Amino acid sequence: MNLLCGVAGIVSAMNGYWQAAFWFMISGAIFDFFDGFVARLLGVSGSLGKELDSLSDVVTFGVLPAIMLYKVLLSSDLSYPYFEIANVRVTPLIAFMIAAFSSLRLAKFNIDERQSSSFIGLPTPANALFIGALSFASHDLCHCSTIHKVIASPYFLIPLTLILSYLLVAEIPLFAMKFKNYKWQGNQIRYIFILLSVTLLLIFYQWFYMAILIIIPMYILMSIINNRLQKTTS
Numbered sequence: 001m002n003l004l005c006g007v008a009g010i011v012s013a014m015n016g017y018w019q020a021a022f023w024f025m026i027s028g029a030i031f032d033f034f035d036g037f038v039a040r041l042l043g044v045s046g047s048l049g050k051e052l053d054s055l056s057d058v059v060t061f062g063v064l065p066a067i068m069l070y071k072v073l074l075s076s077d078l079s080y081p082y083f084e085i086a087n088v089r090v091t092p093l094i095a096f097m098i099a100a101f102s103s104l105r106l107a108k109f110n111i112d113e114r115q116s117s118s119f120i121g122l123p124t125p126a127n128a129l130f131i132g133a134l135s136f137a138s139h140d141l142c143h144c145s146t147i148h149k150v151i152a153s154p155y156f157l158i159p160l161t162l163i164l165s166y167l168l169v170a171e172i173p174l175f176a177m178k179f180k181n182y183k184w185q186g187n188q189i190r191y192i193f194i195l196l197s198v199t200l201l202l203i204f205y206q207w208f209y210m211a212i213l214i215i216i217p218m219y220i221l222m223s224i225i226n227n228r229l230q231k232t233t234s
Contacts (some may be wrong), residue, residue, distance in 0.1 A: 006060030018026035028060035062102030
């Protein structure tokens with residue numbers, strides 16, 4: 001289902017149905033979150049599911065956000081050096097670095113034994129949702145608004161692509177939403193993050209994509225602060 005949502009999202013994005021593409025991405029993330037739980041519940045978990053999970057994630061959280069970002073760059077103004085080869089604008093193709101680095105991130109995750117209870121590098125679903133929300137905002141906000149002029153500008157999007165590509169494979173520990181138990185002790189960072197995320201979603205309920213644009217950077221920042229606090233206490 002995750003893979004099917006990713007493919008449907010790609011078709012939607014390529015045909016200009018950016019809102020449908022984003023909702024297919026959200027649906028894929030929901031299926032991705034519960035797939036392990038369902039597999040264990042049905043007693044069918046195994047190495048095959050692990051490989052299929054990664055392949056599906058490459059499509060839904062690698063190729064789909066790359067295409068969405070590419071379409072935003074393609075529709076941006078032409079006041080930047082975009083170059084052309086055989087009538088193809090080259091500069092927007094930088095968006096596909098997201099697909100490449102997402103694939104690398106997922107491959108590293110499969111062989112890195114350090115990531116059993118936490119992440120090292122930005123998880124691909126979080127990265128994809130951030131790009132999806134950015135695409136949603138660039139289409140939904142009034143083109144006359146200052147926010148739109150910033151987030152739809154290639155001078156913002158191209159450096160952002162480079163930063164996100166780096167964060168996908170960076171050696172930065174990020175907490176995972178995996179609860180060994182539901183006690184406050186040991187799960188403080190998770191409960192605080194959930195509380196802040198729900199609060200932001202309620203505040204921006206009419207523009208929920210704005211909440212996502214805040215939640216993902218907040219997740220990275222909270223992880224970095226948490227890492228520093230753990231080093232200090234230890």
